[in-house]
Amino acid sequence: MNDIVTDCHGVKALSEIFKLLSEPNRLRILCGLGMECQSVGSIVEETGLSQTNVSFHLRLLREAGLVRPEKRGAFVYYCLPDQKILALLDDFRSWAETLEKPETHKKAS
Amino acid sequence: MNDIVTDCHGVKALSEIFKLLSEPNRLRILCGLGMECQSVGSIVEETGLSQTNVSFHLRLLREAGLVRPEKRGAFVYYCLPDQKILALLDDFRSWAETLEKPETHKKAS
DNA sequence: CATTCATATGAGTAGTCGCTTATATGATTG
DNA sequence: CAATCATATAAGCGACTACTCATATGAATG
Numbered sequence A, B: 001m002n003d004i005v006t007d008c009h010g011v012k013a014l015s016e017i018f019k020l021l022s023e024p025n026r027l028r029i030l031c032g033l034g035m036e037c038q039s040v041g042s043i044v045e046e047t048g049l050s051q052t053n054v055s056f057h058l059r060l061l062r063e064a065g066l067v068r069p070e071k072r073g074a075f076v077y078y079c080l081p082d083q084k085i086l087a088l089l090d091d092f093r094s095w096a097e098t099l100e101k102p103e104t105h106k107k108a109s
Numbered sequence C: 001c002a003t004t005c006a007t008a009t010g011a012g013t014a015g016t017c018g019c020t021t022a023t024a025t026g027a028t029t030g
Numbered sequence D: 001c002a003a004t005c006a007t008a009t010a011a012g013c014g015a016c017t018a019c020t021c022a023t024a025t026g027a028a029t030g
Helices: A011-021 A024-033 A040-047 A051-063 A084-096 B011-021 B024-033 B040-047 B051-063 B084-096
Strands: A068-072 A075-079 B068-072 B075-079
Touching: A011 A024, A011 B011, A011 B024, A011 B084, A024 A040, A024 A051, A024 A084, A024 B011, A040 A051, A040 A075, A051 A068, A051 A075, A084 B011, A084 B084, B011 B024, B024 B040, B024 B051, B024 B084, B040 B051, B040 B075, B051 B068, B051 B075
Parallel strands: none
Antiparallel strands: A068 A075, B068 B075
16 A cells, blocks of 8 residues: 555645645735734735735635634634644745756857 | 735745646646656656646646656656655645535525 | 657647625624 | 624636647657
């Protein structure tokens, strides 16, 4: 019995997570939530995105279970279900920094 | 310069990596490379994708440094630059399985 | 060198994504 | 309950993506 990785099952589900994380603004939202739960308005303020846009992204993250809403009066606070993702993101980032991109052969004609 | 980017630096680069990983076929290609370097033809066979399509995906992965080409006669073998990515993918996958997706409120009206 | 094999590139296209401009829901306050 | 605040949804548009077909490059072989 090989690894998940070796026989590649779960690829579809994994790719969907990555698709969510592939949007810079969504990634910023998640990063901002790292510290503590935040209201939508607070996220709007912090990111500089429109309220509509933030709501749009939050819905996608919410439906995937990447963030969890929490009603507090008229406000909705969004939280990370666990902190593990922050560590994962950090691992990924430090690994990504080690990647050597090949030369981009630009011809001076 | 008040920025979230200071908090979440590297977000742009990270999101680009995730975008590459967000395509199921690319993820499968990477998985297949986990064990050993493979020729393009071998990847085509293994994935069932068209040769053109595989070449297209390989270019993106190559340009990002996620795979490395290695000429062997008329063949080009593609390899992972390091095995770390396999561990990262596996970490991500097992974390993803713990995510609880919210109810999708279907009204039977 | 001409042909064949292995891979790469380019043009075109259907579908998806992210964002914007309205508008709706639902809670709070007077 | 009317008005306002906080958030969510809907429709539409431009940009991007993944794929296909056609073709190009470059190595191996006769």
